[in-house]
Amino acid sequence: MSAHLQQNQQKVLATGLIGCGHWGPNYLRVFQQLTGTEILQAADLNPQRRESLKSQFSAVEFCENASEIFKNPQIDAVVIATPATSHFELVSQALRAGKHVLCEKPLTLRIEEGQALTQLAAAQAKILMVGHTFLFNTGIRQLKSYLTQNLLGELYYLHSTRTNLGPIRSDVGAIEDLASHDISIFNYLLDSLPLEVSARAHSCLPHPHEDIAFITLSYPDKIAAHVHVSWLNPVKVRQMTLVGSQKMVTWDDINTTEPIRIYEAGVMQEPYYQDFGQYQLLPKQGDTHIPRLQMSEPLKAEVQEFLNAIHSQTPPFSDGNFGTGVVKVLDAIRASLNAGGSPIQISP
Structure with missing residues (x-):
């Protein structure tokens, strides 16, 4: 089989982003720079914010509700960059929808919620990673x-x-x-x-x-x-x-x-x-x-770790257990x- 055909047969990991505020645009930029993945959809409640990002990231479909991303069968993984108070509910919905999840820190604000998400990820056989960028x-x-x-x-x-x-x-x-x-x-x-x-x-x-x-x-x-x-x-x-x-x-x-x-x-x-x-x-x-x-961008290394964990089905070291430890x-x-x-x- 030719290298061209092999490359065409490799599945691009389709990702959704929830939260386009302070940190979300950095994820849009980093995913745009990496190969083998792309952000298909990005959700944010603020219409002005969505409109301002459309010109920068024209290949991304922007929507208001996270539920549109959870229901999208093309999307394999979700990045959650919303306020910490919303993490538990959004991560729960993403895992139940069969998506791998990269969630910004802290994973949750309560120990029991972090433990529940870690258990849910294991039950769903999905990667749960916490974005402890440093x-x-x-x-x-x-x-x-x-x-x-x-x-x-x-x-x-x-x-x-x-x-x-x-x-x-x-x-x-x-x-x-x-x-x-x-x-x-x-x-x-x-x-x-x-x-x-x-x-x-x-x-x-x-x-x-x-x-x-x-x-x-x-x-x-x-x-x-x-x-x-x-x-x-x-x-x-x-x-x-x-x-x-x-x-x-x-x-x-x-x-x-x-x-x-x-x-x-x-x-x-x-x-x-x-x-x-x-x-x-x-x-x-x-x-x-x-x-x-030899310096490199931490966020890009973090996202690459997330992608590698999905492809290898090996938990990243900043997984749900690690994130719950911080909580x-x-x-x-x-x-x-x-x-x-x-x-x-x-x-x-």
């Missing part, structure tokens, strides 16, 4: 390889800062919107959920959601982690620090040319001392290394806030 960031993947190689020695703690002036959401607060990124990264890097969390948050603007949050997480092996998030800050920061017994690493997502720096730094014990009064721990400063990374942590953070910042344990 897990596909080249820098985060590099941090993961350092931990796998034990490059840092014994890992002591992680710290993350994620701030900016907006965008301010109306459906969820800064914890679900921003901290969910850092929680998913920590869970991915450490291959575990935290054992315990505590949190304090503040609402400054006239709405019911928090604008600033400070979160402390305790992971297995006595690894501590801390997250600071705010969408009420004049400076855009996306930084993470990992501190180990041998080396320390920083990641700066805003620095696209040199996002990672490795510090030959640590603390050493004074080798010679006669009594406890002479005992001291000395800082050790060495070279700083800046590895060269578990968010739920514990909410419980800590309600308890005045008291530590809340997380069940496995």
